[in-house]
Amino acid sequence: MSENDEEAHVCPICLEDSRYRDPITLPCSHVFCRQCVDNQFQRMTHDGDNMGRCAYCQQTLFGDADRFFLQGGDEDVHPVDRIAAYGQCVVAAMDYPTGPNGENRLASAAYHSIGEIYIMEFPDSEDLSLMTFPDLERARQNYERSIMYNPGNHEGLTMIGQCVYGLRHDDSDQEAIASARGWWSRALAMNPDDHIAIGKMALTHDLM
Secondary structure (H helix, E strand, C coil): CCHHHHHHCECCCCCCEHHHCCEEECCCCCEEEHHHHHHHHHHHHHHCHHHCECCCCCCECCCCHHHHHHHHCCCCCCHHHHHHHHHHHHHHHCCCCCCCCCCCHHHHHHHHHHHHHHHHHCCCCCCHHHCCCCCHHHHHHHHHHHHHHCCCCHHHHHHHHHHHHHCCCCCCCHHHHHHHHHHHHHHHHHCCCCHHHHHHHHHCHHHC
């Protein structure tokens, strides 16, 4: 095998031979280790467009998904339009090569953001003390979709617990409280430093 053939399989991120590391060919035809792309993409969901490009040629990886993601994060955009933008992002994300267990970090991050919009932008101001929001069930559904596409999203698990707890009838609703604590326990199993989950577990301790 020629030296050029060997170089064609070198991952531009880790500089290892991608043939032995579950290779992914991006739309621009450059080949990477799957884990390297996943790690890069995980950072992209926090840093924006700069991480949404091929690390070798800088071509946009997911078409209009980057633009949708940035538009969805713009606080000046109406919440309904932000939700629609993230929905478009999910559609674009379906072209992203998923991980061996079906992970799709872009879709997961978009659904997580939709959940946050439903919680933060549409609260019921008359009864915030019980966290009873008219769109809390929709938030829960989107967080669960987020987990479906990225089971490692411990923050999503925490937020599902918050939604379930907020949807309880009252503090005597043992089934809902137990379910919420179950979600928080799962989140803490992934990240023992999840301060929201820790606080919620302490808050509900005397209710069980």
